[in-house]
Amino acid sequence: MPVLFTPNVPQGPQKISGTQNTILNNFQAIDELVSVNHVSFNTASDFGKHKWASFPVQGAAPALIVGECGIYNKANTDSTKNELHIQKQNFAGTVDIPFTAAKMGSATPFGCKLGWSYLPSGLLIKWGSKTTPTTSTLVPVTVDCGGPNFTEVFQVLVTGRSNAINPFTACLTAAAVAPTGNFTVKTSSAGADRVVSYLVIGV
Numbered sequence: 001m002p003v004l005f006t007p008n009v010p011q012g013p014q015k016i017s018g019t020q021n022t023i024l025n026n027f028q029a030i031d032e033l034v035s036v037n038h039v040s041f042n043t044a045s046d047f048g049k050h051k052w053a054s055f056p057v058q059g060a061a062p063a064l065i066v067g068e069c070g071i072y073n074k075a076n077t078d079s080t081k082n083e084l085h086i087q088k089q090n091f092a093g094t095v096d097i098p099f100t101a102a103k104m105g106s107a108t109p110f111g112c113k114l115g116w117s118y119l120p121s122g123l124l125i126k127w128g129s130k131t132t133p134t135t136s137t138l139v140p141v142t143v144d145c146g147g148p149n150f151t152e153v154f155q156v157l158v159t160g161r162s163n164a165i166n167p168f169t170a171c172l173t174a175a176a177v178a179p180t181g182n183f184t185v186k187t188s189s190a191g192a193d194r195v196v197s198y199l200v201i202g203v
Contacts, residue, residue, distance in 0.1 A: 005029040057082055061096050074098075078116075078148045079105040086120060097122045103146060116147030124150060126200045129161070132187045136173065141181035141200050149179035153202040156183050161195045170196045178202065 003025050010019040031041055037053055039046045055073035064070050069088045076083040079101040087096050102117035114128035126145040130137060142149060153176040160170035166189065174184035181200045 002032050003029040005033075055084065061085065061087060064094075066094075076101045078146075079103070081105040090122070095122065114145045116145050122203055124148065124202055126181055127198065129195050129197045130185070131192060132170070132185065132190050132194045132196055133192070135187050135190045136184060137187070137196075138184050139182060139196070139198060141176065141183070141198075142179070145181075150176075150181050150200075150202040152178050153181055153200060155201045156181075157199040157201075158185055159197045160187065161197055162193055166191065166193060168194055176200055176202075 005026055006022050009022045009026065010016060016023075034041065037050055039049050039051055041047075055071065058072050058074045061074065062070060062072055064087055067089065069086065071084055071086050073082055074085055075081070076085075076098045079098070081101075083098040083101045083105070085096050085098050087094060089095070097118060097120065099118050099120040099122075103112050103115035104117070107115070116124065116126045118124055124147070126141050126147060128139075128141070128144050130139045130144070156172060156176045158170050158172060160168050162168055169188045171186055172183055173186040176183035181202065183198075183200075185196050185198075187194055187196065
């Protein structure tokens with residue numbers, strides 16, 4: 001149990017001798033407070049530096065002063081985990097970005113061959129692969145990859161992947177659009193061994 005800090009001690013009429021224990025306890029409380037995430041007072045090396053930063057869970061985004069940026073810990077509905085969020089300014093005002101949220105929070109690496117992730121800037125990326133049984137194939141990005149919807153899609157990168165005996169080319173015939181990120185890919189040939197890998201970038 002931490003020592004509690006007693007404010008406003010000593011008062012004018014109080015004697016130092018009568019408040020000595022309270023003052024000593026206050027110094028101990030300050031040391032305990034600083035030592036939670038910082039190198040302690042009496043450590044010569046790295047004095048005054050952070051050891052780490054820990055963030056208690058918040059029930060809602062904080063209301064920061066306009067123009068300030070902040071980092072906080074809050075549950076994320078897409079990853080179903082507590083995530084670090086950055087509150088920052090953009091063209092529209094204040095935005096909150098869950099910059100540690102990704103499919104990797106709730107799935108094994110093997111289960112993330114199709115997945116999604118936020119980047120600290122606010123970019124949302126989704127990746128995956130799709131077999132092309134016909135030469136024109138719809139790729140249902142949000143269904144396959146999961147995660148939050150796109151507000152805007154900036155770019156789709158597509159690469160054809162096959163064995164050396166049956167090479168083929170792949171290109172977009174219908175651009176990805178928000179909110180799904182779905183797109184249509186055209187391939188020069190089709191078959192069970194024709195697979196396209198893709199990366200969709202947006203917000």
